[in-house]
Amino acid sequence: xxDSFVSCPFCGLLCDDLQVxxxxxxxxxxxxxxxxxxxxFDVPAAGQALVAGKPVDTLAAxxxxxxxxxxxxxxxxxxxxxDVTGHRAALALAERLGGVVDHMNGVAQFRNxxxxxxxxxxxxxxxxxxxxxxxIVLAGVDVSRFPRFFxxxxxxxxxxxxQFGDLQRRYIVLGDKPSPTAExxxxxxxxxxxxxxxxGDFFLALRARLAGRRLDHAAIEGVDPVxxxxxLETLRAARYGVLVWNAAELDFPNADLTIQAMVDLVKDLNQxxxxxxxxxxxxxxxxxxxxxxxxxxxxxxxxxxxxxxxRYEPKLFATAALxxxxxxxxxxxxxxxxxxxxxxxxxPAHCPSIVLGRADMVFAQPPxxxxxxxVPGVQHGGFLHRMDAVVALPLHAPAPAELLSVAQALAAxxxxxxxxxx
Amino acid sequence: MLRLxxxxxxxxxxxxxxxxxxxxxxxxxIVATPRPDATIDSEIDLHGSVVMAGAIDLHTHIGGGKMxxxxxxxxxxxxxxxxxxxxxxAGGEMHAGCGHAAPxxxxxxxxxxxxxxxxxxxxAMLPANxxxxxxxxGDTPMVDKGAYAMLGSDDFFLRLLSSGADQRLINDxxxxxxxxxxxxxxxxxxxxxxxxxxxxxxxxxxxxxxxYYGVTPRQVIKALARAVHDLGVAHPLHVHASNLGIPGNAxxxxxxxxxxxxxxxxxxxxxxxxxxxxxxxxFSSEAERIADAINRMTNxxxxxxxxxxGQTVTASGDNMAQHRNRGHAxxxxxxxxxxxxxxxCGVVPFKYKxxxxxxxxxxxxxxxxxxxxxxxxxxxxTTDHPNGAPFTSYPHLIRLLMDRSFRNSKLDExxxxxxxxxQLRGMQRExxxxxxxxxxxxAPARSLGLSDRGHLGxxxxxxxxxxxDDADREAMFAKPEYVFKxxxxxxxxxxxxxxxxxxxxxxxxxxxxxxxxxLKDYFDRYMTVKMxxxxxxxxxxxxxxxxxxxxxxxxxxxx
Numbered sequence: 011x012x013d014s015f016v017s018c019p020f021c022g023l024l025c026d027d028l029q030v031x032x033x034x035x036x037x038x039x040x041x042x043x044x045x046x047x048x049x050x051f052d053v054p055a056a057g058q059a060l061v062a063g064k065p066v067d068t069l070a071a072x073x074x075x076x077x078x079x080x081x082x083x084x085x086x087x088x089x090x091x092x093d094v095t096g097h098r099a100a101l102a103l104a105e106r107l108g109g110v111v112d113h114m115n116g117v118a119q120f121r122n123x124x125x126x127x128x129x130x131x132x133x134x135x136x137x138x139x140x141x142x143x144x145x146i147v148l149a150g151v152d153v154s155r156f157p158r159f160f161x162x163x164x165x166x167x168x169x170x171x172x173q174f175g176d177l178q179r180r181y182i183v184l185g186d187k188p189s190p191t192a193e194x195x196x197x198x199x200x201x202x203x204x205x206x207x208x209x210g211d212f213f214l215a216l217r218a219r220l221a222g223r224r225l226d227h228a229a230i231e232g233v234d235p236v237x238x239x240x241x242l243e244t245l246r247a248a249r250y251g252v253l254v255w256n257a258a259e260l261d262f263p264n265a266d267l268t269i270q271a272m273v274d275l276v277k278d279l280n281q282x283x284x285x286x287x288x289x290x291x292x293x294x295x296x297x298x299x300x301x302x303x304x305x306x307x308x309x310x311x312x313x314x315x316x317x318x319x320x321r322y323e324p325k326l327f328a329t330a331a332l333x334x335x336x337x338x339x340x341x342x343x344x345x346x347x348x349x350x351x352x353x354x355x356x357x358p359a360h361c362p363s364i365v366l367g368r369a370d371m372v373f374a375q376p377p378x379x380x381x382x383x384x385v386p387g388v389q390h391g392g393f394l395h396r397m398d399a400v401v402a403l404p405l406h407a408p409a410p411a412e413l414l415s416v417a418q419a420l421a422a423x424x425x426x427x428x429x430x431x432x
Numbered sequence: 433m434l435r436l437x438x439x440x441x442x443x444x445x446x447x448x449x450x451x452x453x454x455x456x457x458x459x460x461x462i463v464a465t466p467r468p469d470a471t472i473d474s475e476i477d478l479h480g481s482v483v484m485a486g487a488i489d490l491h492t493h494i495g496g497g498k499m500x501x502x503x504x505x506x507x508x509x510x511x512x513x514x515x516x517x518x519x520x521x522a523g524g525e526m527h528a529g530c531g532h533a534a535p536x537x538x539x540x541x542x543x544x545x546x547x548x549x550x551x552x553x554x555x556a557m558l559p560a561n562x563x564x565x566x567x568x569x570g571d572t573p574m575v576d577k578g579a580y581a582m583l584g585s586d587d588f589f590l591r592l593l594s595s596g597a598d599q600r601l602i603n604d605x606x607x608x609x610x611x612x613x614x615x616x617x618x619x620x621x622x623x624x625x626x627x628x629x630x631x632x633x634x635x636x637x638x639x640x641x642x643x644y645y646g647v648t649p650r651q652v653i654k655a656l657a658r659a660v661h662d663l664g665v666a667h668p669l670h671v672h673a674s675n676l677g678i679p680g681n682a683x684x685x686x687x688x689x690x691x692x693x694x695x696x697x698x699x700x701x702x703x704x705x706x707x708x709x710x711x712x713x714x715f716s717s718e719a720e721r722i723a724d725a726i727n728r729m730t731n732x733x734x735x736x737x738x739x740x741x742g743q744t745v746t747a748s749g750d751n752m753a754q755h756r757n758r759g760h761a762x763x764x765x766x767x768x769x770x771x772x773x774x775x776x777c778g779v780v781p782f783k784y785k786x787x788x789x790x791x792x793x794x795x796x797x798x799x800x801x802x803x804x805x806x807x808x809x810x811x812x813x814t815t816d817h818p819n820g821a822p823f824t825s826y827p828h829l830i831r832l833l834m835d836r837s838f839r840n841s842k843l844d845e846x847x848x849x850x851x852x853x854x855q856l857r858g859m860q861r862e863x864x865x866x867x868x869x870x871x872x873x874x875a876p877a878r879s880l881g882l883s884d885r886g887h888l889g890x891x892x893x894x895x896x897x898x899x900x901d902d903a904d905r906e907a908m909f910a911k912p913e914y915v916f917k918x919x920x921x922x923x924x925x926x927x928x929x930x931x932x933x934x935x936x937x938x939x940x941x942x943x944x945x946x947x948x949x950x951l952k953d954y955f956d957r958y959m960t961v962k963m964x965x966x967x968x969x970x971x972x973x974x975x976x977x978x979x980x981x982x983x984x985x986x987x988x989x990x991x
Contacts, residue, residue: 105517129764133767137774137961169957304500306538393567
């Protein structure tokens with residue numbers, strides 16, 4: 011049945027070359043795609059709304075959600091795994107309620123935002139990488155989280171100028187997972203194994219050497235100084251180098267300083283040749299969530315709508331911190347892409363939760379309200395940003411369903427609030 | 433029918449210069465004086481207040497990826513200007529946001545309307561980023577929007593040009609780009625230079641060959657100016673010239689004007705391109721030479737890109753220039769991006785200081801340009817928001833142009849050496865209300881081909897602004913008494929009273945769709961997106977948020 015290509019919303023690459031069939035109301039990836047796409051495109055066409063774990067019709071669930079939110083003084087709208095239209099609706103509801111907003115990937119996002127807001131950076135986009143990158147540094151990255159990264163962004167064919175010779179890509183693999191996997195290149199120029207938490211020191215050492223300073227050997231413990239020098243030469247010799255990291259995988263205290271060292275190295279290298287950073291991410295609609303919140307409020311999430319206007323607290327307004335401190339009294343958890351991304355467990359007496367999730371979401375502890383929603387890009391169309399935030403792609407609906415979209419469900423809740431029993 | 437009685441009307445499109453007139457509004461439009469027995473449903477006595485069409489900003493960075501980078505980069509600036517949500521009863525809801533240098537989309541729309549602007553054009557939309565830019569503009573209320581698509585450093589175009597492709601093929605590609613990105617015009621930024629930066633060039637002179645493609649910025653300008661002209665797009669090629677900000681760049685600017693070879697060309701933020709190298713500091717004003725050239729060459733128009741003192745942020749497609757300027761970042765942080773074989777961007781926060789020689793002279797150069805260019809139909813009032821200053825400083829700028837003693841009092845405050853270098857103090861000219869109405873209404877509407885905007889004749893859309901006459905022109909232009917958008921009262925005494933959405937303008941050129949064959953092949957071979965998915969359909973455009981699409985047919989001129 012498929013005669014056109016659809017975009018896959020299930021990771022930040024947003025591959026848009028999939029062909030997807032429909033069978034008995036369920037989508038099936040017919041060509042292109044990856045294992046993750048195959049699993050997540052397949053979603054039931056109908057779902058069961060729940061209140062206190064008991065089946066109800068959707069309208070009753072919406073009314074229950076409205077009543078909960080009417081009583082709330084400070085709700086948290088988190089998860090935010092949906093499309094742009096859903097993000098717009100979530101922000102509108104948060105504004106109406108005086109709520110706080112964060113994304114389920116907020117911890118990783120804000121490792122990057124902190125660095126970005128402290129010093130800025132130089133970055134690039136996927137098609138630039140594909141056509142120009144001759145040296146790729148994978149810094150603590152397990153690329154299998156973005157299954158088609160090599161196929162889509164680093165295939166042999168590029169429009170790299172032939173007068174400079176064919177584009178011979180070289181790879182440097184650093185960190186916890188230095189051994190090239192099946193998808194990764196086997197011809198890594200360098201593969202240096204080190205714990206990811208030591209990458210920061212390693213990049214600082216490279217910066218120091220680049221600036222002509224002598225190195226204290228302790229700074230590069232376990233790495234042969236000769237290898238450092240050779241590596242530095244390779245970095246300098248790149249025509250268009252790309253340093254790739256994934257903030258989600260730099261999961262240790264003060265990891266933002268590691269990212270800082272990387273982006274500063276990229277800036278330094280640009281004094282004589284061209285380098286760019288490529289922060290991987292963008293899964294679960296996190297790029298769109300940050301983009302919409304930025305254009306509407308000025309802040310890339312972790313902001314609250316208060317009487318004096320938007321308030322931004324990138325550390326205090328983290329989902330886990332707010333829940334742990336008891337600073338919010340209701341949780342709206344939006345998770346329309348991956349049924350495994352269930353909400354953090356809250357104490358229903360102090361912070362009841364309302365979940366807008368995929369129809370096939372399964373709970374260890376059912377939330378106070380569950381509203382099954384359509385999956386953007388499978389069951390309804392829309393817009394979604396790729397990890398580089400430049401390209402927003404159309405989402406299609408290869409298997410349209412009767413389920414409400416996130417935006418529709420949130421709008422219905424918002425409409426009911428004035429009528430809800432307090 | 434609504435009657436606005438007794439206003440002092442400035443409508444340069446019809447040569448009306450401050451005459452007392454009544455205006456009649458019906459179904460969102462201005463209508464001719466009706467028969468005496470017509471029913472007037474309501475009327476407002478304007479008591480001789482100043483009446484103009486809604487203002488049009490033809491160069492303001494209101495939406496798109498680089499503005500979102502600028503917003504995200506500057507939480508400290510937003511914190512000083514939070515904008516709470518407001519309930520207007522029947523007038524709807526005003527969303528919360530933030531203001532100052534890189535305002536949120538909602539706040540941008542509200543504040544433009546509160547100054548009497550009813551249309552804004554984003555001048556630097558990357559085709560790869562078009563869907564995002566239209567989503568942002570869809571959340572920019574009150575004003576009508578439009579965007580110029582950036583070309584000239586994209587690999588597809590440079591490949592065409594370097595392979596000696598026929599101009600007709602280039603025209604088709606330019607037409608396809610306008611169509612697929614839903615743009616209103618074509619802009620070129622540092623022609624070829626954004627691409628050259630990706631090949632490690634740090635500068636690209638007008639006559640210099642691109643390090644790989646071999647073509648020169650001059651060739652890029654010539655081909656694009658021709659394409660825009662042949663396609664019949666109303667707005668001329670919109671050019672951000674080479675060598676932005678570099679002392680001595682006035683020569684480049686003059687050569688860029690000549691590169692259009694007589695075809696219409698618009699030079700944007702020309703203040704940043706009017707610098708000489710005289711004096712001890714090797715930085716001087718070339719405003720006189722640039723203004724003389726504009727006065728002489730009737731195919732040339734320009735907007736100024738005035739700087740005003742204080743904190744702002746510069747956001748530009750010119751990644752090469754922005755990387756060069758990174759050392760001036762204040763606060764000390766900056767972002768440079770290479771984008772999608774399409775273009776690039778650079779965001780550098782800036783604080784212009786009146787006691788700094790260079791900044792003070794930049795300020796004077798902008799004002800000299802305004803005052804030396806004699807034809808207000810060809811010079812437009814802009815600060816290149818937010819690059820020279822946030823758009824909210826327009827009323828201050830208008831006062832500088834209209835009030836010589838005020839201007840000279842400000843001249844006394846700036847760096848004394850810069851003031852001494854400038855010829856500003858000797859300049860007598862004060863802009864009239866009629867000239868302000870030309871440069872902020874009639875002229876931009878004409879330049880963009882908006883036949884029913886920027887004037888107050890019968891048939892015009894009822895975008896109307898009423899100002900209380902006030903000798904303090906800054907106070908006057910900051911707070912209009914009334915603003916009507918398509919006949920609806922949206923602002924009263926400088927405050928939004930009704931929220932409206934605003935439409936989006938886009939040109940609909942005619943071109944050979946056969947260009948999609950090589951394009952599809954190119955995208956399949958080299959890009960990480962399908963060609964079909966770069967295209968933004970009319971339906972998609974409307975679901976981005978604008979109230980409606982206003983299409984503008986183009987009458988092609990055969991190549």
